[in-house]
Amino acid sequence: MTETKRQKQKMMTKIHLLETATKLFGEKGILATKTIDIAKAAMVSHGTVFSHFPTQEDLLNATIENFGEKLGTRLHELLDDNSSLAEILNAHITGLIEFEPFCTRLIIERRLLPSTAKDTYVMIQSIISFHICSAAQKEIDEGTIKNQPVNLIFNTWLSLIHYYMSNSDLFSPDGSVLEQYGEQLLQHYLSLIRL
Incomplete structure (x- = not known):
């Protein structure tokens, strides 16, 4: 079935709202960001947000799912079935850099989020865990x-990465902590597990 112009516009608006939410959640914090903030930043009416996402929780879940899909896609682009552990860990860092502000907020605020958002986050981690x-x-x-x-092996890696991300204000207050320390963290971690 061919999409109508209206259906395409509706999908573009939804994508724009998810991108705006990802950006604001990363900048202001997930719990501190309201749907009205997202509407203003996206330059749409508040009602438009609710026409795509009936509740704020629905918007949050969709944003986390969107992040997970994009991270998963990025990992698949960078990897193949014969990728080494070092290549997978490097791809993980590369994927996280693209979404670092949002992912950092997700790590910091995860315990305070609704259970559905936590479940979605756990599913994303499970996919990464499988590869590693x-x-x-x-x-x-x-x-x-x-x-x-x-x-x-997985939990130690995640702990190291998440520690640096959740303390990025200490390690890299003016930029990406993973861009600044990613290679160093990768090499240090590999030195701990290699024979």
């Missing part, structure tokens, strides 16, 4: 990294 754990197990089997539980 699969590559880690392959390299454990090949004898290139230390034999240890793959869940700890």
